[in-house]
Amino acid sequence: MIGETKPATYICSYCGETNHTFxxxxxxxxxxxxxxxxVCCRPNELSVSYDEWNKEYHVRAKQSQ
Known part of the structure; x- marks a missing residue:
């Protein structure tokens, strides 16, 4: 389906809080x-990759420059 988003989470690279994203x-x-x-409103650079084996997305965050 076109336009369908998948839920995911990441840990803020500044405050350590869990964030929900799509x-x-x-x-x-x-x-x-x-x-x-x-939570803290600071910018995180997100790197998203798809795990073919588990059929899920993984999101990693780092501090945005």
Whole structure:
């Protein structure tokens, strides 16, 4: 289905809080974008990768430059 997003979580690289986000599969299995933390509002650079074996997305966050 076009436009369907998948829920995912990441840990803020600044405050350590868990954040909920959505991944858009139509943008590919490997994605990079910036999203502000829902708690401390600081920008996190998110790296998204798709795990073919487990059929799920993994999101890693690092401090945005």
């Amino acid at each position: 991944v858009d599969p139509s943008q590919g299995n490997n994605q990079n974008y910036i999203e502000d933390c829902q």
